[in-house]
Amino acid sequence: xxxTEYVSPEGLRLDGRRPMEMRQLRAEIGTVAKANGxxxxxxxxxxxxxxxxxxxxxxxxxxxxxxxxxxxxxYSMANFSTGDRMRKPKGDRRSTEISLVIRQTxxxxxxxxxxPRSQIDIFVQVLQADGGTRSACINAATLxxxxxxxxxxDIVTSCSAGYLNSTPLLDLNYIEDSAGGPDVxxxxxxxxxxxxxxxxxxxxxxxxxxxxxxxxxxxxxxIANYIREVLLENTKQLEFRRGL
Amino acid sequence: MAKPIPKVGSRRSGRSSAxxxxxxxPKGVIHVQASFNNTIVTVTDVRGRVISWSSAGTCxxxxxxxxxxxxxxxxxxxxxxxxxxxxxxxxxAGEKHFIQGGIAQDLRLDGRKRLTYRPIYVETGIIPQAHGxxxxxxGATDVIASVKAELGKPSALQPDKAKIxxxxxxxPTAAPMFxxxxxxxxxxxxxxALERCLLGGKSGAGAGIDPTSLVVVEGKVCWDxxxxxxxxxxxxxLLDALAAAIKAALSNTGIPKVDVAAEAxxxxxxxxxxxxEEFLQFDTTGIxxxxxxxKVGKHYIVDATSEEESQMSSAVSISVNRKGHVxxxxxxxxxxxxxxxxxxxxxxxxxVSEQLINKLDSEIAAAEASEE
Amino acid sequence: xxxxxxSVPTTYSPNLAQKTRPPIFxxxxxxxxxxxxxxxxxxxPAFFRTGAVNSASGxxxxxxxxxxxxxxxxxxxxxxxxxMYSDTGRLNCNVSHTTFATPVRGxxxxxxxxxSMLHKALxxxxxxxxxxxxxxxxxxLVLESGGSDLPVVISCASLxxxxxxxxxxDLVAAVSVACxxxxxVIDPILEEESYQDGSLLLACMPSRNEVTQLxxxxxxxxxxxxxAMQLCLDACSKLGKVMRTxxxxxxxxxxE
Numbered sequence: 001x002x003x004t005e006y007v008s009p010e011g012l013r014l015d016g017r018r019p020m021e022m023r024q025l026r027a028e029i030g031t032v033a034k035a036n037g038x039x040x041x042x043x044x045x046x047x048x049x050x051x052x053x054x055x056x057x058x059x060x061x062x063x064x065x066x067x068x069x070x071x072x073x074x075y076s077m078a079n080f081s082t083g084d085r086m087r088k089p090k091g092d093r094r095s096t097e098i099s100l101v102i103r104q105t106x107x108x109x110x111x112x113x114x115x116p117r118s119q120i121d122i123f124v125q126v127l128q129a130d131g132g133t134r135s136a137c138i139n140a141a142t143l144x145x146x147x148x149x150x151x152x153x154d155i156v157t158s159c160s161a162g163y164l165n166s167t168p169l170l171d172l173n174y175i176e177d178s179a180g181g182p183d184v185x186x187x188x189x190x191x192x193x194x195x196x197x198x199x200x201x202x203x204x205x206x207x208x209x210x211x212x213x214x215x216x217x218x219x220x221x222x223i224a225n226y227i228r229e230v231l232l233e234n235t236k237q238l239e240f241r242r243g244l
Numbered sequence: 245m246a247k248p249i250p251k252v253g254s255r256r257s258g259r260s261s262a263x264x265x266x267x268x269x270p271k272g273v274i275h276v277q278a279s280f281n282n283t284i285v286t287v288t289d290v291r292g293r294v295i296s297w298s299s300a301g302t303c304x305x306x307x308x309x310x311x312x313x314x315x316x317x318x319x320x321x322x323x324x325x326x327x328x329x330x331x332x333x334x335x336x337a338g339e340k341h342f343i344q345g346g347i348a349q350d351l352r353l354d355g356r357k358r359l360t361y362r363p364i365y366v367e368t369g370i371i372p373q374a375h376g377x378x379x380x381x382x383g384a385t386d387v388i389a390s391v392k393a394e395l396g397k398p399s400a401l402q403p404d405k406a407k408i409x410x411x412x413x414x415x416p417t418a419a420p421m422f423x424x425x426x427x428x429x430x431x432x433x434x435x436x437a438l439e440r441c442l443l444g445g446k447s448g449a450g451a452g453i454d455p456t457s458l459v460v461v462e463g464k465v466c467w468d469x470x471x472x473x474x475x476x477x478x479x480x481x482l483l484d485a486l487a488a489a490i491k492a493a494l495s496n497t498g499i500p501k502v503d504v505a506a507e508a509x510x511x512x513x514x515x516x517x518x519x520x521e522e523f524l525q526f527d528t529t530g531i532x533x534x535x536x537x538x539k540v541g542k543h544y545i546v547d548a549t550s551e552e553e554s555q556m557s558s559a560v561s562i563s564v565n566r567k568g569h570v571x572x573x574x575x576x577x578x579x580x581x582x583x584x585x586x587x588x589x590x591x592x593x594x595x596v597s598e599q600l601i602n603k604l605d606s607e608i609a610a611a612e613a614s615e616e
Numbered sequence: 617x618x619x620x621x622x623s624v625p626t627t628y629s630p631n632l633a634q635k636t637r638p639p640i641f642x643x644x645x646x647x648x649x650x651x652x653x654x655x656x657x658x659x660x661p662a663f664f665r666t667g668a669v670n671s672a673s674g675x676x677x678x679x680x681x682x683x684x685x686x687x688x689x690x691x692x693x694x695x696x697x698x699x700m701y702s703d704t705g706r707l708n709c710n711v712s713h714t715t716f717a718t719p720v721r722g723x724x725x726x727x728x729x730x731x732s733m734l735h736k737a738l739x740x741x742x743x744x745x746x747x748x749x750x751x752x753x754x755x756x757l758v759l760e761s762g763g764s765d766l767p768v769v770i771s772c773a774s775l776x777x778x779x780x781x782x783x784x785x786d787l788v789a790a791v792s793v794a795c796x797x798x799x800x801v802i803d804p805i806l807e808e809e810s811y812q813d814g815s816l817l818l819a820c821m822p823s824r825n826e827v828t829q830l831x832x833x834x835x836x837x838x839x840x841x842x843x844a845m846q847l848c849l850d851a852c853s854k855l856g857k858v859m860r861t862x863x864x865x866x867x868x869x870x871x872e
Contacts, residue, residue, distance in 0.1 A: 011577060015543065032417055032477040033384030034526035034550075045372065049476060059420075072424055074416050079472040114453050123416040123423070127478065188592035382682070444814070444834045536793030558740075560830070570841060573832035578739030580785075583845055590841065596728040 001053060003198035006164040006176055013045075014175055021221055022159070023172045027230045028137075029147050037148025045130035050140035052148040054120035063119075068112035073103035073122040075137060081129045083174075098134055105158070105187050105197045106141055112150040120150060131177040132160050134185050138197070139223060146231055155227055156196060158177060158187035159219030161212045168212045170219050184209070186216040190224035290428035315478055335554060343555050347540045353551065354383075359596055361547045364488065366607040368496040369615045376497025376526075378611070380489040382547060384479035389471060389489035391497045395460075395516065396468035405409045405455040405462035412473040412486060419478055433576075434473070437483055441534050441572035442490065453494065453531065460502050465516055480550040483561050483574075487534035492608045494531060496615075498523030531566040532572070533600050535593040539581070544589060546596055560589050564597035622741035635726065651807055657852055659791070659803040659815050663707060664772070664862040666779040672693075674780025678772035681805060682762025689774045689780040705747035709735040709754045711769055717761040730756075730766055737770045737790060737819040737829035743783040767792045769819035770829070775859050779866070786821035788828055789855040793818075793844045795834060800844050802851055816841075818848035822856035825849075 007013055017023070023044030035051035043046075058064045079085060087108045091094035106122060122144065124137040138158040145152060162172045164181045178181060182204045187197030195217075204212065272295065275286040286297040327371065335343075346352050356362070359450040362383035371377035374390035381387075398405060412434040415429030422430070471493070473486045501522035504515070526584065538548040538559040553559075558577030564572050570590060575581070654660070660681035668673035672688035679685075695706055711730035715721055736757065742752070756769045756779070767790035774788035794804035795814035804812060814834020820827045836844070 032386070034419065035417065035481060038417065038477075049415075076261060076415060078390075078415075078474050079375070079411060079413060079470075080371055080386070080388075080392060080474075083373050085392045085394065085472075121416075121420050121423070123420070125415040125474075127474075128373065146278055167373045190418055243495045432728050433732055440833045441833060565835070570832060570836045570838075571834070573830060575827070575830045576736065576826070578736060579827045580740040580824065581818075581830075582820055582825060583827055583849060586827060586830060587842065587845070590838070 004179070006169070006179060007167045012152040013169065015173060019169050020132040020165050020184070020215065020229050022222060023173070025223065026224050027227065029143055029230065029234045035144075035148075037144045037146070037150070039140050039143035039147055041136050041143060042137050043132055043139075043171065045128055045134045046132055047126075047128040048133065048136045048140045049125045049127060050137065050144040051123045051125075052120065052141075052150065053123070055115040055118035055150065056120075058117065058119045060085065062119055067084045067116050069110070069117075070119045071086040071103055071107045071110060071112065072119065073099045073106065073141075075099040075102060075124050075126070076124045077129065077133075077244070081126045082205075094200075098137065100136055101134065101197065101199070102141055105138055105156055108196045109152045109189060110145065110152060111153060120145075127175070131172050131174040132185075133189075134158065134199075138187055139227065143227060143230065147234070154191045155224060155231075156187055156189060157186060157220045157223040157227060158197060159216050160185045160217035161219060163208060163212050164175070168208070168215050170215050175211055180195050182209075182212070183211055184212050184216050186213060186220055188217055188220045188224075190221055267348070276313040284469045286422060295454055310539055317572050335371070335551065338539065339551075340555060344359075344541050347543055350543075352545065353549070356543045356547075359592070361596075361600060361603070364603060364607055366488070366492050366611040368492055368608065374493075374516070375499060376495075378489050378492030378608075380485050380492060382481060382485045382488075383477075383549065384477055385481055385485050386475075386477035387482065387485045387489045388474045388476060389486065389488075389493040390474075390482050391493045392470045392472070393458075393467040393499050394470065395518075396466060398459060398463060398466045400463075404459055406458035406466035407468040408443060408455055408458075408471070409469070410442065410451055410471045410473070410474070410490070412436055413495075414440065414475045414478070417477070418475050422475075434483060434486060437574045438473070438486060438534075440574060441487065441532065441561065444571065446503060453526070454484055455505040457527075458499075460505055460516065465502070465504070467502075478550065480548045480553045481536055484534050484536050484547065487532070487563065488604055491528060491531045491533065491604065494526050495528040495608050496612065499526070500524075512593055530565055532563040533604060534563045534572075535600060536562050537589045537593060539577075539579075539585075544592070560586065560593075560596075562590055562593040564594050566601055568594050568598075570594075582595070629853040639810050650793065650801065650805075652805060653812045656799055656801050657847060659855070660674065660805075662855060662858050664775055664859055666775060666862060666866045670777075672780070674776050674782070676772050676776040676777070676779055678768050678775070680762075680768050680803070682697060682760055683765055683768050684759040684762070685756060685765070685768050685772045686759060687754065687769065689750075689752060689754050689773075689776045691752040691780075692747040692782070692837050693753075695749060695751045701749065703748045704744040705749075706751040706778065707735060707739055707742060707744065707754065708751055709738065709756070709773070711756045711758070711766075713758045713761060717758050720726070727765075733829065733831070734770055734773060735764060737738040737788055738773060740775065740826070740828040741774065741784045741786060741788045742777065743785065746783045752780075761806065764792045764803050765809070766790070767803075767819070769816055771855060771859060775862065778863055786823050786826075787856055788819050789822055789852040789859060790817065790819035791828070791848045791851040791855060792816060793848055795836070795840070795844070800840070800847060802847055816848065816850065818845060820849060820852045823855040 005018060011018060026042040028040045030038060031040050032051045033054055040049050042171040055069055063070055075095045094218055105116060122141050124141060126133050138156055142155045160172055160183060162169045162176060162181050162183045164176060164179055169176060172183060173226040182202040185199045186195060188195050247559055273288050277284045284299040287295045289295060292315055343353060350358050365381040367379040369377060370379050371390045375393050379388045411433050413421040414431050416423045460466055466505040471490055475482055501519040501524055503517040535546060536559055537544040537546060538553060538556045540552060540555050557579040558581055559575045563572040564571060663679040665677045667675060668677040668686055669688040672690055673689040677686050692705055709731050711734055754773050756773055758765050769789055771788035777784060778787060793816045794801045794808055794812035796812055801808055814836055817831045818827060819829040
């Protein structure tokens with residue numbers, strides 16, 4: 001197999017971005033009317049919807065936790081989300097794993113002790129997958145939780161970074177993701193400056209890893225700024241509608 | 245031959261799993277704590293032991309309070325929720341009466357008349373990876389349909405017809421009860437109803453999509469169509485919204501033109517050359533729309549919201565094409581209907597469908613125009 | 617299993633009040649007859665028998681031509697623990713096919729919708745409020761699929777429910793009509809079903825004149841709908857009578 005050039009000599013990536021450049025972000029709050037909180041988050045061609053239901057009564061008594069809230073998460077992919085159409089049964093291993101990752105990440109930032117004996121459901125639906133679905137899902141879930149008014153320590157944002165053609169690349173798309181190089185997904189609490197999620201596959205020398213992770217953290221911070229803007233705008237809208 | 249109905253509930257497990265709802269309490273106290281931010285209703289027995297509670301927040305009134313809309317019965321819903329916490333749409337007796345009374349007076353909760361649709365919003369081309377896609381919103385109901393075409397081989401039994409399949413998926417974002425396998429039953433029901441209404445009879449007559457038009461070489465190559473529907477948000481009338489989305493997605497669909505390179509002989513598969521510049525458009529004038537008439541009390545309404553659907557006795561979904569012919573019909577809901585009522589419903593549906601088709605066509609055209 | 621000679625006639629055919637227009641045949645079907653020699657508006661002879669399964673609370677066997685169906689009803693019995701409280705009874709329907717039901721083994725098993733269709737057809741007829749907190753299970757098995765499977769399953773299931781002593785407003789009889797070219801053919805067999813242009817299934821409670829389930833496929837014009845529905849209603853009331861005699865026979869036999 002000939003070695004594909006992921007970064008051209010001019011320093012441009014396959015989709016025309018620079019190595020440190022993120023795809024375009026777009027977020028919208030309140031897309032699912034019946035949910036307590038919901039949001040759409042787009043990173044380039046990746047598009048996910050998150051909906052939050054709760055805090056509400058625990059549906060399954062055996063799962064009730066006496067001193068804090070139960071957080072549940074389900075990740076699902078639409079049949080049309082990927083290039084070639086596939087029909088997978090629900091709950092395959094990949095979606096179970098991602099559900100778990102999102103759940104653990106979100107659980108870390110929700111103040112669950114304030115809502116004992118209740119349940120919070122986070123549902124994420126991928127409409128289009130073009131790399132970085134994990135990050136997009138976490139960002140969408142953050143927005144949806146904020147929209148639902150669920151108390152959180154801080155917002156969680158996530159971004160991925162990779163290392164191809166000896167260049168650290170921010171926010172990998174599907175082609176770069178499937179190139180087989182290292183892929184680091186980071187989730188941070190930007191205000192507290194703490195990492196809540198860190199995943200990597202393939203191998204990477206420690207010094208380069210630090211570099212790549214630093215890049216991903218920078219990406220997270222940029223996303224955090226954007227999310228904060230969106231939330232602020234949304235709050236202004238709500239204030240306006242209340243006539244304040 | 246009747247057998248006695250076995251006595252139930254005589255065996256009880258150690259923990260009181262017989263649920264509080266089965267307990268009959270003749271007297272109780274309802275405590276209401278109303279503040280500016282929330283309303284909390286607690287139901288206790290006469291000695292003050294809590295039986296159940298609910299708050300405006302958990303009933304979903306947060307949004308409406310935020311938007312400062314006038315709400316006739318937040319409290320009512322709360323207590324409705326308290327007493328029947330597991331019902332799908334928790335409505336109190338007052339609300340039920342309000343909905344039914346409104347329908348009888350031809351003035352529904354949102355101010356519509358019985359035979360008026362909610363405004364339809366159509367967006368096309370939202371899934372770049374598909375050959376055609378559309379998103380349709382009807383009030384708070386939000387669905388996406390995508391069309392994907394794959395080159396395949398027609399079945400040996402029907403060499404002049406391509407395969408068209410419709411699958412609907414209910415996303416858990418629409419309702420928590422669609423979690424896991426919870427949405428499967430509804431998904432199958434919707435898929436079957438859509439196939440029945442859009443694909444016509446077994447021989448293919450009366451189908452909105454002509455399966456013979458998708459054949460490239462008879463018996464050898466054809467385009468198989470996969471139509472996927474996804475329910476993102478559900479507020480009643482999913483079937484009509486899905487059918488409208490499929491119609492919009494099909495008119496957005498461009499199928500690549502195929503050149504058959506060399507005439508293959510015998511059983512060989514001919515080589516094909518897919519053009520990525522020329523696309524064939526679908527003729528969507530024959531695709532029917534679905535009008536669901538929901539019967540509440542003595543009257544029937546179109547485009548019911550989920551609150552109204554919870555009050556239905558039965559519903560009939562009728563698919564009508566531009567010529568005014570019925571292309572399919574499905575009855576939902578248990579209660580029986582008089583045959584004459586069904587015939588009346590069909591004629592009403594035909595009348596309503598005319599407006600719906602025109603409205604939808606202009607929305608689709610507008611969406612297509614804005615996309616370019 | 618065949619009908620006993622000398623018993624009540626089990627064949628029925630609806631006689632339409634209005635004379636049907638002379639069928640306009642397509643050029644090549646000029647002398648087309650139905651594969652089993654029936655008239656267009658003639659149903660297959662129906663045979664019903666209750667009490668086919670001993671362990672069930674109620675059961676019935678139905679045979680219309682090659683279509684053979686067995687339905688067993690269990691309950692009312694306690695709903696599953698996980699189910700929440702309900703002050704009306706629950707109905708749980710399941711339709712399955714044997715692997716040898718179709719000419720090619722294991723084919724034609726994609727009838728996922730049959731269960732929900734059966735549920736809807738029966739739901740309206742059963743007095744669910746008479747058995748709160750409990751569930752009635754209806755298991756239908758298509759032994760041999762010979763066309764018009766679902767209508768036979770529905771009729772047979774209502775008979776099995778009656779046999780189980782479940783309170784119902786009326787028996788549910790179901791009939792389907794296929795549209796072949798310009799002809800309406802009642803109670804189509806498998807071959808006719810595979811060539812049909814449209815089909816109509818109607819389940820009704822004959823003595824209440826109420827339709828509990830109705831589906832159309834294919835394109836239908838208003839006069840055709842009227843004619844087909846009339847045909848079905850007529851056939852349903854006749855089928856209802858056959859089912860009723862079957863129940864009466866069983867009851868008188870058990871008294872003796």
